Amino acid sequence: MAAAEPSPSLFVRPLGAVERNPTALKVILGGKFRELRVAAGLDPAHVDSKLGFSRSKTSRIELGRHGCKPADAAALLDLYGVDDDVQVAEFLRLLEQSRRPDWWRSYSDVLSDFFAPLVALEGAASTIRTYEPFYVPGLLQTPAYIGAVVRSGPGPLLAHDIQRRVELRQERQRQLEQGDGPRLWAVIDESVLMRTVGGPQVMRAQLEHLVAMMGRARVTLQIAPLDLTASVGVGTGLTYLRFAPGDLKDAVYIEHLTDSTFTQKPRIVEQYRDMLDRLGACALTPRESLEAIQKRLAGM
Template sequence: MAVAEPSPSLFARPLGAVEHNPTALKVILGGKLRELRVAAGLDPSHVDSKLGFSRSKTSRIELGRHGCKPSDAAALLGLYGVDDDVQVTEFMRLLEQSRRPDWWRSYSDVLSDFFAPLVALEGAASTIRTYEPFYVPGLLQTPAYTRAVVQSGPGHLLAHEVHRRVELRQERQRQLDNGDGPRLWALIDESVLMRIVGGERVMRAQLEHLVAMMQRPRVTLQIAPLDVTASVGVGTGLTYLRFAPGDLKDAVYIEHLTDSTFTQKPRIVEQYRDMLDRLGACALTPRHSLETIRERLARL
C-alpha cells in the first residue's frame, strides 16, 4: 500500500526564531493570506463582501497591522481553497502564536511610536546591519553609556523614565544572546570614538565593551574613517534588517531629528543596502578597527 505524501507547507521555509516574534508572524501571515487571495483571483473588496467583513478589513489583515481572529482566518482559508487539514492546522497554530503579547509592549510608556517598528522586528532578523554617525549603536551600548545618551536628549526626563529606557535597550541587546538570534554588523563613524559621552570613565568602559563584543563570532564591527563617511555620504543613522529568505521582506529604519522612516519597499531598501555595502567596503577591516579602538583606549 502506497504511503501518502506529506502535505506541502504553505510557507517557503521553516520560520524558526520568527515564530517567537508575534509582530513578524502577523506580517508573514497577512502576506500569506494576500498571496492566497491573489492566486484565487479575488479582489480585497470582493472578499470583504463575500465574507461580510467591514470595508477594507481584508486589506488590514493582509498588512499585518492588527491580529486576525481564528474565525476570520478559517473563513479566508476556506474561501481561498485551502482545505488540507495539515496546512490549516499549521496556519492556525502560527496564528495563535501571533496573538501573544510582544515583550516590548510592556515598555510602551517609554517607547516612541516611530521607534516601535524597529524594536518589534529586529529580533526576527537573521542579520542586523547598522550605521551610527554620533553614538555607539544601541545594541552595543553599556548601561552607563545609554544613560548618558538618554539624559543628553531633548526634554526633561524623570529618573524612572531614564531607567526604563536604559532597561529597554538592555532587553533589546539580550536578543543577540539567543542561539538563533540575529547577527550584528555595525559600522561606526570614527568621530564616535572621539566623542566623550558620560565622562572618561563611562567612555573607557564603553570602548572596553566594544573590544569584548568584537570577540563574538556573530558580531562584526567596523570603524568608518572621517574621509570615508564624507565621501559615501550616509549622513544619518540607519538600521537594515535582513531576514532569512522566505516570507518576510527586508526592512530599513532611517533616523531623523524627531522621527524616523521604517520601510520595506524594495526600491528604498535596496538603495540603503547599497549604501551600507559601499561604506563597509571603504571602512577599516574588523582587525584594524579593533586596533583603532585599543589605540583610543590607550589615550583615555
C-alpha cells in the same frame, strides 16, 4: 505500501526567530493571505462581501495591521481552497502565536511611535546592519553609556524614565543572545571613538565592551574613517533589517532629528543597502577596527 508524502508547508521553513515575534508573524500571515487570495482570483472587496467582513477588513488583515480571529482565518482559508488539515493546523498555530502580546509593548510609556516598527521587527531579522555617526550602536551600548545618551536628549527626564529606557535597550540586546537571533554588522564613524560620552570611566568601559563583543562570532564591527564618511555621504544613522528569504521584505530605518522613517519599499531599501555596502567595503577591516579601539583605550 509507501508512506504518504507529508503535506508541503505554506511557509518558508524554518521560520526560526520569527515564531517568537508576534508582529512579524502578523505580517507574514497577512502576506500569505494575500498570496492565497490572488491565487484564487479574488479581490479584497469581494472577500469582504462574501464573508460578511466590514469594509477593508481583508486588506487590513493582509497588511498585518488587523488582528485576525481564528474563525475568520478558517473562513479565509476555506474560501481560498486550502483544505489540507495539516496546512490549516499549521496556519492556525502560527495565528495563535501572532495574537500574543509583543514583549516591547510593556515599554509603551517610553517607546516613541516612530521607533516602535524597528523594535517590533529587529528580533525577527536574520541580519541587522547599522551605521552610527554619533554614538555606539544601541545594541552594543553598556547600561551606563545608554543612560548618558538618554540624559543628553531633549528635555529633562525623571530617573524612572531614564531607567526604563535603559531597560528597553537591554531587552533589545538580549535578542542577540538567542541561538537563532540576528547577526549584527555595525559600522561606526571614527568620531564615535573620540566622543567621550558619560565621562572617561563610562567611555572606557564602553570601549572595553566593544572589544569583548567583537570576539563574538555573530558580531562584526568596523570603524569608518572620517574622510570615508564625508565621501560616501551618510549624514544620519540608519539600520537595515534583512530577513530570511520569503519571510518578510527587508526594511530600513532612517533616523532624523525628531522622528524617523521605517520603510520596506524595495527601491528605497536597495539604495540604503548599497550605501551600507560601500561603507563596509571602504571602512577599516574588523581587525584594523579592533586595533583602532585598542589604541584609543591605550591613550585614555
